[in-house]
Amino acid sequence: MKIIPASFDLNFSLIEGTDMVHHIERCARVCFKSEDKIENYLDNTAEKMIKSLIKNGHLAMLEHASFSVLLTVSRSFTHDIVRQRLCSFAQESQRFCSYDEDKFGNEITFIKPCYFEEDSYSYRCWKESCEMAENAYFNLIGCGKSPQAARMVLPNSVKADIVITANLREWRHIFELRAAGTTGSPSPEVLEIMVPLLKEVQKQIPYVFDDIIPLGI
Secondary structure, eight states, X not given: OEEEOOEEEGGGGTOOHHHHHHHHHHHHHHHHTOGGGOOOGGGOHHHHHHHHHHHTTOGGGGGXXXXXXXXXXXXXXXXXXXXXXXXXXXXOOTTTOOTTSGGGTTSOEEEOOTTSOTTSHHHHHHHHHHHHHHHHHHHHHHTTOOHHHHXXXXXXXXXXXXXXXXXXXXXXXXXXXXXXXXXXXOOHHHHHHHHHHHHHHHHHSTTTTTTOOOTTO
């Protein structure tokens, strides 16, 4: 049994944030036939254009650029995030991945829950339940059951890699909901990933997400 923290890999898609914003500017200026105002990257015309687009709600232009991120999270997290309907997803399959193979270390990986303090009674209860689930899974595999059958004993804490691809408009929507909490209270495990992801995206992609204030700031 292996326990790891949730994490993300934004470099998965090798995004080039500066190129993204200039691409959005070029697309948007077609609407106004103001392409002549783009002289070079040093003029900062992209910043003015994108801030104007966001201020005026002309967010369709943000759909002309997208990026992907690889999340390593729990199954409960993935059940939540796939509700974002305008995204594309690629998720680790418990049906086809057999965790008794060498490439998985012949063990099941679980995401450390942010709900319990390590070494607390609650954490020990959680860990023991995961160990029991792991033993049950391997017992089922050992008696000839397929991974898709054996997975029925696995809990929400099992690690799942998931790639999320979305355009910048949808990413704004995701961060507003799941990092800034504009329409409610995101779960702690969602905030654990989405807040630092938003901060990293703000570093890599200028202007587009600057107005979104994550919870805890």
